[in-house]
Amino acid sequence: MRYKVLYFVASLLIILPGLYFLITSGLKLGIDFTGGALLEYSFQKNVDANDLKQQISSEGIEVGQITPVSDNTYIIRTKPVDQSKINKLKDDLGGKFGKVEDRRVEFVGPVIGNELRQKSLIGVTLASIVIVLYIAFSFRKIPKPASSWRFGIAAVVALVHDVLVVIGAFAILGKFFGVEVDTLFVTALLTIIGFSVHDTIVVFDRIRENLAKHMGRKFIDVANLSVIQTLGRSLNTSLTVVFVLLAMLLFGGETIRWFVVALLVGIISGTYSSIFNATALLVWWEEKLGH
Amino acid sequence: MHSRWILWTIIVLTILALWINIPPLPQVPALKILGKRVELLGKFPLKLGLDLQGGTELILETQMDKIAPADRDSALESAKNVIERRVNLYGISDTVVQTSKLGEQRRILVELPGLKDASAAANLVGKIAKLDFREMPATLSAQEIEATKSGLPIIALAKPTGLTGADLKRAQVTFGSSSGARSGPQVSIEFTDQGAKKFADITRRNIGKPLAIFLDDEPVSEPTVSQEIDGGNAVITGQFTTQQAKNLAIDLNAGALPVPIKIIQQNSIGPTLGQQSVNKSLIAGIIGLTIVAIYMAAYYGILGLVADTALVVYTLLVLAFIRTGLFILPPVTLTLAGIAGFILSIGMAVDANILIFERMKEEIRWGKSKTLALDLGFKRAWSSIWASNVSSLMTAAILYGMGTSLIRGFAITLAIGVLFSMFTSYVVTRTFLRLIIR
Numbered sequence: 034m035r036y037k038v039l040y041f042v043a044s045l046l047i048i049l050p051g052l053y054f055l056i057t058s059g060l061k062l063g064i065d066f067t068g069g070a071l072l073e074y075s076f077q078k079n080v081d082a083n084d085l086k087q088q089i090s091s092e093g094i095e096v097g098q099i100t101p102v103s104d105n106t107y108i109i110r111t112k113p114v115d116q117s118k119i120n121k122l123k124d125d126l127g128g129k130f131g132k133v134e135d136r137r138v139e140f141v142g143p144v145i146g147n148e149l150r151q152k153s154l155i156g157v158t159l160a161s162i163v164i165v166l167y168i169a170f171s172f173r174k175i176p177k178p179a180s181s182w183r184f185g186i187a188a189v190v191a192l193v194h195d196v197l198v199v200i201g202a203f204a205i206l207g208k209f210f211g212v213e214v215d216t217l218f219v220t221a222l223l224t225i226i227g228f229s230v231h232d233t234i235v236v237f238d239r240i241r242e243n244l245a246k247h248m249g250r251k252f253i254d255v256a257n258l259s260v261i262q263t264l265g266r267s268l269n270t271s272l273t274v275v276f277v278l279l280a281m282l283l284f285g286g287e288t289i290r291w292f293v294v295a296l297l298v299g300i301i302s303g304t305y306s307s308i309f310n311a312t313a314l315l316v317w318w319e320e321k322l323g324h
Numbered sequence: 325m326h327s328r329w330i331l332w333t334i335i336v337l338t339i340l341a342l343w344i345n346i347p348p349l350p351q352v353p354a355l356k357i358l359g360k361r362v363e364l365l366g367k368f369p370l371k372l373g374l375d376l377q378g379g380t381e382l383i384l385e386t387q388m389d390k391i392a393p394a395d396r397d398s399a400l401e402s403a404k405n406v407i408e409r410r411v412n413l414y415g416i417s418d419t420v421v422q423t424s425k426l427g428e429q430r431r432i433l434v435e436l437p438g439l440k441d442a443s444a445a446a447n448l449v450g451k452i453a454k455l456d457f458r459e460m461p462a463t464l465s466a467q468e469i470e471a472t473k474s475g476l477p478i479i480a481l482a483k484p485t486g487l488t489g490a491d492l493k494r495a496q497v498t499f500g501s502s503s504g505a506r507s508g509p510q511v512s513i514e515f516t517d518q519g520a521k522k523f524a525d526i527t528r529r530n531i532g533k534p535l536a537i538f539l540d541d542e543p544v545s546e547p548t549v550s551q552e553i554d555g556g557n558a559v560i561t562g563q564f565t566t567q568q569a570k571n572l573a574i575d576l577n578a579g580a581l582p583v584p585i586k587i588i589q590q591n592s593i594g595p596t597l598g599q600q601s602v603n604k605s606l607i608a609g610i611i612g613l614t615i616v617a618i619y620m621a622a623y624y625g626i627l628g629l630v631a632d633t634a635l636v637v638y639t640l641l642v643l644a645f646i647r648t649g650l651f652i653l654p655p656v657t658l659t660l661a662g663i664a665g666f667i668l669s670i671g672m673a674v675d676a677n678i679l680i681f682e683r684m685k686e687e688i689r690w691g692k693s694k695t696l697a698l699d700l701g702f703k704r705a706w707s708s709i710w711a712s713n714v715s716s717l718m719t720a721a722i723l724y725g726m727g728t729s730l731i732r733g734f735a736i737t738l739a740i741g742v743l744f745s746m747f748t749s750y751v752v753t754r755t756f757l758r759l760i761i762r
Contacts, residue, residue: 044534072598117450117588120443135443136597137483142588144385152726160722164715171711220661220723220731224738227719231672231712238708266675266682269623273616273678274671280612281667288606289664296668 034253034260034316037236041310044194051201054208061207062202063215064139068113068146069097072122075106080130082107088129092307094118098211099186103289106136116140125221153219157196160226165189169233175241183318188233191311195229196222196301199295208293216290225299228274232267239263240312252319256312264308271304330755338637341644344368370645373733374658376602378436378595380445381729386430387584390590395581400430402578403585405571407432410540414439423747432585438595449539450587455489455579458482458536459526482536482543485526489579491519497569500561509569511560513576520556526551537576544575605663611638612667616674624681630756631677638748642666645740656740659733665757669741672716676749679705694761702754709749716742 064071069240082099085107089096095112102108112117119140127133166186175181200224206212239259247255282293344595348366349472371378374381386403388396400423411434413436419437438744460482493514500510515523518621527549534546561571617635619627646656646666656662692700723735 073594075596098717104682116446116590120446123443134594134596136594137593138380138443138590140587140590142385142586143381145589149728152728156722156726160719163718163722164717167715167718171714216728216730217661219726220734223719223723224734227716229718230715231675234712234715235708238711242704262686263682263683266678269682270671270677272674273619273674276615276619277612277667279672280615281605281608283608283665284602284604284606284611285664287742288660289605292664 037313037317040313044306044310048194048197048201050321051198053203055201055204058204058208060144061211061213063213063218064110064141064146065215066146068143069140069210070094070109070111070114070119070141070217071137071139072109072119072135073102073106074109074123074126075134076130076301077132078105078130080105080107085126085130089122090128092122092125093119094122101220108137111154113143116142125173129201140311149219149221154227155269156219156223157226160223161189164192164226164230167232168237172237172241175244183315184237187311187314188230189319190314191233191306192226192229193232194306194310195225195299195302199225199299201296203291203295206294217289220294221292221295221299224296225303225310228300229303229306232270232303233311235266235314236263236307240315254314256316260312260319267304267308271300274300326726326759327755328713330751331759334637334752334755335479338562338640341637341640344644344647345640368644368655370597370647371655371657372602373657373662374435374437374578374591375593375660376596376598376658377436377437378439378593378598380590380592381436382434382446382449382587382591383447383589384432384434384585386432387586387590388428388430391581391583397425398432398494398574398577399581399583399736400425400432401451402574402581403583405574406540406578407434407449409542410448410451411436416444418703431588439592446587446590450585451678452582452584453540455492455537455539455576456581457485457487457523457526458538459661460534461484468565470754482538485522485535487519487522489524489582491516491522492576492580493519494580495576497566497571497573498557498559503696508561509566510562511564511569511573511576513558513560515556515558517556520554523558524552524554525554539575539578545572553677589751601660605660605667609663609667609670613670616670620674620677626760627681627684629756630753630760631674631681633756634748634752635670637752638744641671641748642669642740642744645744646737656736658737659730661730662733662737663738665734666741669738669745672713672742673745673748676705676709676745677706677753680749697759698754698757702750706750709746713742713746 045120077227084090086096089109089111094114097110097112099110119138123133123135127131165182168188169181169281172181172184175184202213203212203218207214236259239262240256243255243259243262244252245256278293278297278300281289282297285293339703343365349364350524364371373487385406386400388399388759391399404421404423408596411421414436416436416438418435418437424431424433428642436445436469462524493516494512497509498512500508532549534548536543536546545560547562553648564572597727613635617632620631621637622628624631649655661717680701682706684697687697687704688694717739720735720739723731723738726732
């Protein structure tokens, strides 16, 4: 923990580019947030993406993006649109391009989009507050002079770090690869919050134990010892979760791909932050402000 | 000894879970007991969500601004009934039509599993209910007689009167005087001023004849007119049960209080895509599980194999729970997000084992005997496992509270996974280790 300033700088270096793109261009919000439709149509005959786009536009539906999935199967994203137009679309396309199967029709009205935005914000905030309270409560018997509130706040700092890393990463992915964020992304964020705290608690729990065992030793030494003792577990656990996620990424299919990527980034960041942010912050706090 | 008992319980539970999870196999014939065929396997099929089996989910928002606040709840009930009736025309099983009320927002959720033509369903459900009164034709034309002979009921030939739902104010269940023919539940209708005039005309023309009431072009009731009714208040009597009277009032209100409906969310997944998702996640799950098992065995040796066994028990138990809900709770409907939550929970289940093993290693390094290290390792690792899993459960609860069905599916399996992982690490791993380390 001697190089704690370095750890903070490393975190900043990772977060800042993401933050830059988050502020300048923001996240690319999917239809779950903005309203609109996502349609996956599979045609029997050869259909050109441009013809398809033209036909859809001619029905008064604003096309956002058309991406081919496989032969003659396209995913079409539209701007906010009237639901009745979407229902007519399939028949019209069938008339023009021959037999068509709608493999997926997702329509989200603007009301729902706004609601999700609110709910996500409330969810993330609520999770953070509950976690500070929970950690402060479960570490309440920590040997004086340490304060259980500091543990709670340090855990949340680590958690905010992880959330920022993931959101930043997706701001960059959105800017350069057009990756959109949706309901699953919010789910991923909340899961990462859970994981991040999971990791931090394991380290903190050891610090608590060691504080009682080694009364009189400096806090920084106790923290160092605890980190080293829990390092094997932290790495092994993260590795197994990363294995599982990699399997999901490679074999799990298109629908959950970016969800898994978000989780991967978050888990790796969570392992780092529980040691190098949360614990380092506790040490820094102790040195600067005393007890 | 104590742990022998636990071991046997674990074995019995595992076999039970295995039986619940094995799909029906052609090699295993059904038993014949007392002349009845009894299948031995596949009694608890997985309940798949719409995103996996294919189907359509619609969220409809009702627009109540033109309806008096006091009538809004019954208008919602009527709108729901109308939709239920339309949906039933499709003859699909397991359809769900539910209302929800949040503040002043009244919504209807419709789930149509396995339905292919999503657009048609959305069109059908989104229409406003149409109620009208029709009189029976006095004489049938030759053509109409022909039609009746070919099986068309006479009621289908009823002629519109121009009296529609718009002329109705409201309908409600009332009870007649306790004696005589008019006792029991009946349905009172109140007409608007214009409706009252039309109704008086129609009843005068049709005394002694049935006057049919149609909802969405389907007859719902054919009361007989007993006298001319002016003044705009009518009563439909008959041998109603209270429930029947209630249903008729709801149907009439669907016309009297027509609610414009807007689809605010639609999710339709074709069966092909659903099946693909199932296959892909199955493969991903098996591969993930295998890699984790190999890693644990390679890193922790015998201990790792113990963890792997516990992992298999864990997987079987969780799947059995998802299928049966332990016979107390309803079975869990598995969605794509739910599968992701489950696969993820495998990682968390292993974590508990890793925590325990690392702790045991340390205790041994500090000079404790193996048996003592086992007990201490468990005791000391448990505080971490407990604290971290409780925080995961809290996150799952918050996720569930956010209420979107997608997120809920994920939260439920994650929570189940966390709970079962605590059980398997505390009971299963420990019992196995006690048997190995003596």
